[in-house]
Amino acid sequence: MTYRVIALGCQMNISDSERVASVLQGAGYREAEREEDADILGVVACSVRQKAIDRIYSKIHEWNGWKAQRPLLTFVSGCILPEDERKFLRLFDLVFRIDDLPRLPELVRTYGVPVPVPSGVEPQRSVTLQHADDFWAIAPRYQSPHAAYVPIQNGCDKFCTFCAVPYTRGREVSRPAADILGEVTRLVENGYRTITLLGQNVNSYGKGLGDAGSAAGTPAFPTFAELLDEVGDVADTAAHRVWVYFTSPHPSDMSGDVLDAIAAHPSLAKQVHLPLQSGDDRVLIRMNRNYRLEDYRKIVGDIRDRLPTATLFTDLIVGFCGETEEQFAATREAMEEFRYHMAFIAAYSPRPGAAGSRWDDDVPQSEKKRRLHVLSEVLQRTALAHHERQVGATVDVFVEAEDRQPGLLLARTEGRIPVRLAGDAALVGSIVPATVTAARPLSLAAELSAAHTLAAAPAAAG
Amino acid sequence: MAQTLRLLSRRDVSDSAYVLRLERGDFSFAPGQYLTLGEAGGAETREYSIYSGMQDPYLEVLIKEVAGGSVSRRLRRLAPGSELRCDGPFGFFTLGNGLADRLADEHADRPLLWVATGTGIAPFHSFVTSYGDLDYLLLHGVRAPSECYEREAYPAERYLACVSEPNAAMPGPAEHRSFAGRVTAYLRHHAVAAGTRCFLCGNSAMIFEVFDLLKRQGVPSADIAAEVYF
Structure with missing residues (x-):
């Protein structure tokens, strides 16, 4: 039996x-290898964004079309709103909350193709929350041999009014x-x-867990700073260079x-992603963000004082319910002031389930x-200014992949700025020094330092 | 954390507003926080500020039945003993956490201005019920006197109804003062004393207006905590 899972x-x-x-x-x-060959097809998705929803429907209609030709089991999990869960139950064979992943084999056996369900037994196609600990205990099958995501937390208690995550993933x-x-x-x-x-x-x-679950004086849940310290202790002593990132923090x-x-x-890694969302205090209140621009400004000041080489990323939403021209202008001014290296800017769209979806999207x-567009222009300008200062410098870059253009590699600096450079594919997965040759608005061009211009093996790299 | 709690009772505090009293279970919270509530087994929940005090052996929420609202209508029709799905607590609008906490901790001796519209009075009711001795003035923006929900819970000198409906008479004891006009009109004529910590709760139109007004009066935005109702 084979499976294929898409995210x-x-x-x-x-x-x-x-x-x-x-x-x-x-x-x-x-x-x-391909969806067409799988006996079990699953999608781990985000029902928070309309674009993702559209793709889920497109996928399941395609998959259900295949069921006429062969036995096939389909499932969906991830961030799913309760109303979408009911709709998905009509289209997918199994719908489960991601916390209940440990029960997936049992669900497949009960409902799925391999073992027929005894007559009179109602298959349990949708399960309810079990224990998060079981979920954490699952060792992931990493998609990359070089770069990994490590979840440290699930769910959200912040209830930002533009976001449905607390309704899809539950409590923090x-x-x-x-x-x-x-x-x-x-x-x-x-x-x-x-x-x-x-x-x-x-x-x-x-937060709020204190010494819960502590054993022998070691808290099971230290503060985030303490956790970072411990992670840093592990990664600092590695035999090779490692860059550890985290995302996303909340300013408050x-x-x-x-x-x-x-x-x-x-x-x-000297990179901080600090979502601002809006530069106007009234919009922040309406978004239920629990900080003011002044609080944010102080944090940025601390970042620049304590981590002078760090890059600063952010998230911004334009056109949130009731955002006036004056309030938008405050965001533009904040962008100019904070001189971000990167900003993920979204035009507001109501998320079903989120509190803001009950307001006029006006x-x-x-x-x-x-x-x-206005904010994108500000970003390109401020980021380019940062990048221009890098030209001529030698920086370490992590080579992520080969570029579509033969002979070119895609890499990132420690600060996560994209870099394109010529080099051998054998360098993929290594951290190597490169000299920045040109600045672009959202990326850098670089050349490998002399020692790595020949087909250097990753083992020889940092 | 999410739990199923039984409804103990309901008391109507106006034609459209009511207080649901639920069993407390092991639900702990800080005054000013909110919970999510819905029928057990139902898909829909809504957020409600906790109305009761920290020491009360039960939980209370103040709800206004919204025309066309599905949850507020259904909750009103539940019989005592019905099961409700409850999750929380959530939120930072407290005297012991987050932005509001910072205001509370750093300057505990400063006076408090609380501004509410409608059921936005709920967290302030919880403050008053939970903490004994607070130096506050509560401005309660209402359309009509009937929306002065359980105003006897507040000392007369600390509660001021701001009644926006013209010519609305204020029934009840003479010591209960009222102001004819919106909370914003009151604040325009009564500047906030320097050093006052301000807490705003209710509809966003009021919060935006009061926020701007307070800023113009020189209140730093760091001294203004807000909880938007939607």
Whole structure:
């Protein structure tokens, strides 16, 4: 029996899909090369975004069409809103919350193709929340041999009014630190070069849990800064260079301790993603973001003081319900002030389930596009200024993949700035020095340093 | 965490607003936080600020039945003993956490201004029920006196109804003062004293207006905590 799992969504969905693959593999199923060859087809998706929803429907209609020709079991999991769950039950054979992943083999056996369901037994096609610990215990089947995502937390308690995550993934649950450190240690030992700690609000990790579950004086849930410190201790002592990232933190939980931990460990990458969302206090209130621009400004000041080489990324939403021209202008000014290296800018669209979906989506689409365009221009300008200062410098880059253009490689600096450079494919997965030759608005061009211009093997690289 | 709690009772506090009292279970919260509530087995839930006090052996929420609203209508029709799905607590609008906490901790001796519209009075009711001695003035924006939900819970000198409906008479004891006009009109004529910590809860139109007004009066935005109802 074979399976194929696809992820439609963010890094969290990709990370979830790695665990789904691991569970199916553990149950004796093999991964199929193509969807067309699989006996079990699953999608780990985000029902928070309309675009992802459209793709889920497109996939399941295609898959259900194949059922006339051959036995096929389909499932969906990930971030699913309750109303979508009911719709999906009409289209997919199995629908389950990602926390219930450990029960997937049981569901497949009960309902699936391999073992027929005894007559009179109603198959349980949708299961309810079990124990998050069982989910964390699943060793993922990583998609990359060089770069890994490590979830440290699931769910969200912040209830930002533009976001439906609390309704799709439930309450914020922190993963025990010992599990996280175990996974990070294994990744480091297996030669991984980048590790990204994942969560909806990573820096509220362990918040309110105190010494819960502590044994022998070691808290099961330290603070996020303490966790970073421990992860840094592991990664600093690796036999090769490792860059550890985390995403996304929430400004209201961003403490100086976190920045100090990043500063103290060479392996903790000097890059901070700090979602601003809006530069106007009234919009922040309406978004239920629990910080003011002044609070955010102070954090950025701390980042620039304590981590002078760090790159700063952000998330922004334009055209949120009721956003006036004046309020948008405050966001534009904030962007100019904070001089981001990268910003993920979205035009607001109502997320079913989120509180904001009950308000008027009253900024016209054309105006949202215009505002998005204005902010994109600011970003390109501020990022280019940062990049121009890098020209001529030699920086370490992590080679992620080969470019579509033969002979070129795609890499990223420690600060996660994309870099294109000529080089041998054997360098993929290594961290190598490169000299920046040109600056572009959102990327850099570079040349490998002399020692790596010949077909250097990754073992020889950093 | 999510749990199923039984409905103990309902008391109507106006034609359209009511208080649901639920068993407490092991639900702990800080005054000012909210919970999500829906029928057990139902898919829909809504967020409601907790109305009761920290020490009360039960949980209470203040709900206004919304025309066309599905959850608020169904909850009102539930019989005592019905099971409700409850999750929480959530939120930062407290005197002991987040932004509001910072205001509380750093300057505990400063006066408090609380501004509510309609059922936005719920977290302030929880503050008053939970904490004994607070130096506050509560401005309650209502359309009509009937929306002054359980105003006897507040000392007369600390509760001021701002009644927006013209010519609305204020029934009840004479010591209960009222102001004819919106909370914003009151604040325009009564500038906030320096050092006051301000907490706003209710509809976003009021919060935006009051926020701007307070800023113009020199209140730093860091001294304004807000909870938007939707």
